[in-house]
Amino acid sequence: MSTYMLIMRGTDESNAAMMTSIDEAMVATRTFIEEMVRAGVLLAAEGLDDPARGVVVDFAGEAPVVTDGPYGETKELFGGYFLLDVASKEEAVEWARRFPAVRGSKIEVRRVAGADEVPADSAGSGHL
Amino acid sequence: MGTADVEAVWRIESARIVAALTRFTGDFGLAEDAAQEAVAEALVSWRRASPANPGGWLMATARRRAIDAIRRRHALQERYALLAADSAGDAAAGLMVDEDIDPDRIDDDVLALMFVSCHPVLSPEARVALTLRVVGGLSSEEIARAFLVSVPTVQARITRAKKTIAATRVPFELPPAAERRERLGGVLSVLYVIFTEGSTATSGDRLLRPDVAYEAIRLARTLAALAPDEPEVHGLLALCELTAARFPARTGPDGSPVLLADQDRRLWNVSAIRRGLAALARASARGLGPYGLQAAIAAAHATAPSVEATDWGRIVVLYEALGRVAPSPVVDLNRAVAVAMASGPAQALAIVDELIAANRLPGSHLVPTVRGELLARLGRRAEARAELELAARLCANQRERSVLLRKASESADPGPAQRAPID
Numbered sequence: 009m010s011t012y013m014l015i016m017r018g019t020d021e022s023n024a025a026m027m028t029s030i031d032e033a034m035v036a037t038r039t040f041i042e043e044m045v046r047a048g049v050l051l052a053a054e055g056l057d058d059p060a061r062g063v064v065v066d067f068a069g070e071a072p073v074v075t076d077g078p079y080g081e082t083k084e085l086f087g088g089y090f091l092l093d094v095a096s097k098e099e100a101v102e103w104a105r106r107f108p109a110v111r112g113s114k115i116e117v118r119r120v121a122g123a124d125e126v127p128a129d130s131a132g133s134g135h136l
Numbered sequence: 137m138g139t140a141d142v143e144a145v146w147r148i149e150s151a152r153i154v155a156a157l158t159r160f161t162g163d164f165g166l167a168e169d170a171a172q173e174a175v176a177e178a179l180v181s182w183r184r185a186s187p188a189n190p191g192g193w194l195m196a197t198a199r200r201r202a203i204d205a206i207r208r209r210h211a212l213q214e215r216y217a218l219l220a221a222d223s224a225g226d227a228a229a230g231l232m233v234d235e236d237i238d239p240d241r242i243d244d245d246v247l248a249l250m251f252v253s254c255h256p257v258l259s260p261e262a263r264v265a266l267t268l269r270v271v272g273g274l275s276s277e278e279i280a281r282a283f284l285v286s287v288p289t290v291q292a293r294i295t296r297a298k299k300t301i302a303a304t305r306v307p308f309e310l311p312p313a314a315e316r317r318e319r320l321g322g323v324l325s326v327l328y329v330i331f332t333e334g335s336t337a338t339s340g341d342r343l344l345r346p347d348v349a350y351e352a353i354r355l356a357r358t359l360a361a362l363a364p365d366e367p368e369v370h371g372l373l374a375l376c377e378l379t380a381a382r383f384p385a386r387t388g389p390d391g392s393p394v395l396l397a398d399q400d401r402r403l404w405n406v407s408a409i410r411r412g413l414a415a416l417a418r419a420s421a422r423g424l425g426p427y428g429l430q431a432a433i434a435a436a437h438a439t440a441p442s443v444e445a446t447d448w449g450r451i452v453v454l455y456e457a458l459g460r461v462a463p464s465p466v467v468d469l470n471r472a473v474a475v476a477m478a479s480g481p482a483q484a485l486a487i488v489d490e491l492i493a494a495n496r497l498p499g500s501h502l503v504p505t506v507r508g509e510l511l512a513r514l515g516r517r518a519e520a521r522a523e524l525e526l527a528a529r530l531c532a533n534q535r536e537r538s539v540l541l542r543k544a545s546e547s548a549d550p551g552p553a554q555r556a557p558i559d
Contacts, residue, residue: 009350046243047148048357051407093354095347098144102190122384 011051011120012100014090014107019083022112036108044092044103055088084114091120137182137190143275145190146175150273151358153195155245158308161202164252165298168270170205174198246271247362248310250355254323257304262297263326265290271358272351282348283333323359324372324427327352331376335383336533343393343535349380360415371419371428377412378434381405393535397443409438426462429454448478465496469506481513501530505540512547520547 018026026033037055044050056062062077094100097119104115150171157167174197178190187193253266261283268274268282276290283290300306311319334349356373363369385399416435419428433454440446455471468491476484488507497503508523524544531537 009347046246046358046361048354048361051411093350094144095147095350096140096144098140099147102141102144102148106191 009093009095010097010100012092012094012097013118013120014092014100014104015116015118016055016087016089016107016113017084017116018087018110018113019085022110023085023087025112026110033108033110040106040108041090043106044090049092049094049099049103050090051093052091053089056086059085087113137186139179141186141190142175142178142182143273145178145194147273149191149194150269151246151249151271152242153198154270155249156195156242157198157202158249158252159241159245160199161206162308164301164306164308166202166205167198168294168298170202171198171270173201243362244310245308246358248308250323250359250362251311251319252301252306252308254319254326255301255306256319256322257300257306258297259293260326260329262293262300263322264329265293266297267326267355268330268351269294272355274351282330282345282351320363320366320368324368327355327359328372328375328427330355331379335379342391343387343533344383346380346383349376349383352376353380367419367421367423368425368427369419370415371425371431374412374415374419374431375427375434377408377415378431378438381408381412381438387535391535393539395539396437401441404438412438424457426458429458429461433458443477446477448474452478465491466502469497469502472510473506476510476513481510485510485514499530501527501532501536501540503527504530508544508547512543517547521545 041050041053044053059077064075064077066073066075090103092100092103094103097117100117100119104117107115109115153174154164154167154171157170158164161167161170171194174194177197178194182190250267250271253270254263258266264283265279268279269276274282276287276294280287280290310316331349331352334345334347334352336343353373353376356369356376360369360373381404382396382399384405385401385403386394388394412431413435416428416431419425419431424432433451436447436451436454451474452471455467455474459467459471468487472484472487472491475487485507488503488510491497492503492507504523504527508520508527511517511520511523521544524540524547528537528540528544531540
């Protein structure tokens with residue numbers, strides 16, 4: 009049993025392709041979400057607004073620099089996520105395969121670390 | 137695709153496939169056998185080539201196997217003719233894929249599958265095994281590991297359960313309105329048995345087995361999605377979420393139990409608490425039932441910053457309410473613990489002694505555990521030690537037993553004040 013995040017990553021092209029048939033995409037995504045709810049695996053799902061309306065806080069220098077989005081050179085944009093409670097990594101991957109994605113987009117499957125998984129070098133320093 | 141990939145697809149598809157095939161063939165046992173054959177085939181053939189639609193492949197293969205089995209049964213020739221006609225003869229086998237599942241019906245069919253798996257004609261062990269197998273999609277090996285029994289034992293339970301279902305002609309349908317509430321209670325209690333096996337293992341050397349508890353939570357979420365208007369389903373889900381939220385703090389690094397009073401509450405899973413409170417809110421719509429009340433008690437703990445700052449008065453009231461809707465000596469014992477925290481050990485001891493006088497929990501290690509704690513708090517050390525030693529002898533979980541023995545020896549010394557043994 010583990011929690012996994014399915015991270016949606018689109019490109020400008022795949023996002024544009026999705027927007028041309030946004031109604032169908034919404035219906036397909038809702039069906040996908042309902043299936044995960046019925047399977048008892050979905051913990052959370054969120055979709056992000058247009059990156060053009062986002063802001064980037066950049067810590068490259070001494071002080072954080074705030075710039076209006078989009079991200080600049082980034083090719084793949086984080087568009088949303090599903091948080092799943094599944095029996096195995098393979099199950100997380102199987103759910104990801106079922107996402108009604110547009111061609112050109114990607115899903116990154118990442119395990120959520122547990123509260124007890126403190127990196128070794130910070131052990132004893134307490135938890136956040 | 138390897139074994140783990142097949143298992144992953146099966147977990148997602150199991151309930152839908154067995155439900156759809158039971159609806160299709162009218163024979164639960166046959167449906168389950170056919171589904172298992174399909175999984176066995178997938179384990180071999182997906183290694184060579186992965187299907188484009190693994191879920192559809194499993195459904196189509198299981199359907200083919202079901203039809204093969206019906207063909208082989210000469211006695212069922214007539215039914216086969218009906219079936220073939222039903223599916224317009226179109227190579228009846230093989231072509232049933234995802235699209236053939238009636239989306240309006242499949243939810244009710246999966247729900248019906250849960251009711252069949254938890255049917256009162258089955259033994260409690262069989263209900264657990266069958267539910268995990270057909271609804272949860274676990275293998276016999278996984279179920280055996282979860283309940284610390286042998287694989288042949290699990291297989292025998294499932295085989296016997298299928299025979300009982302056939303012999304007693306358990307219908308594949310949602311229970312009629314008059315029985316629904318009671319039958320739903322039966323399903324909930326199966327899920328709760330699975331959960332408690334994971335949250336306080338009845339035997340073995342580990343206190344917690346979160347993977348087992350997870351199966352119950354997952355099934356409870358499915359049930360909540362399929363029967364959203366049943367408050368107690370949300371109550372059970374809330375209880376499980378709120379209890380599991382404390383898992384990370386319930387055992388020390390060496391696996392020994394950490395009592396509620398000593399738990400590092402920062403380790404409690406905040407997301408699980410939030411989900412539990414949301415489920416509790418849904419459960420509260422029309423007054424709380426037994427699971428909802430237990431969830432409300434768990435919520436009182438989950439939202440308290442410390443043992444001292446816990447609203448013990450409210451917990452006493454909730455236990456009183458629970459004792460009215462679901463009378464049980466364990467509830468009275470827990471009420472005694474809450475009373476000890478709210479009003480002191482003397483009043484609590486009176487409740488425990490009443491339980492003993494009525495011999496309502498014979499042989500349980502819980503009574504002497506609580507009594508020993510209360511006596512220790514009252515400064516009656518020799519009696520406390522004797523009770524805690526008795527509790528250790530009666531306790532089947534090795535981890536809990538060693539804690540009890542440690543407390544027994546501590547209670548003999550004028551050491552730090554004893555605390556409530558909750559959790």
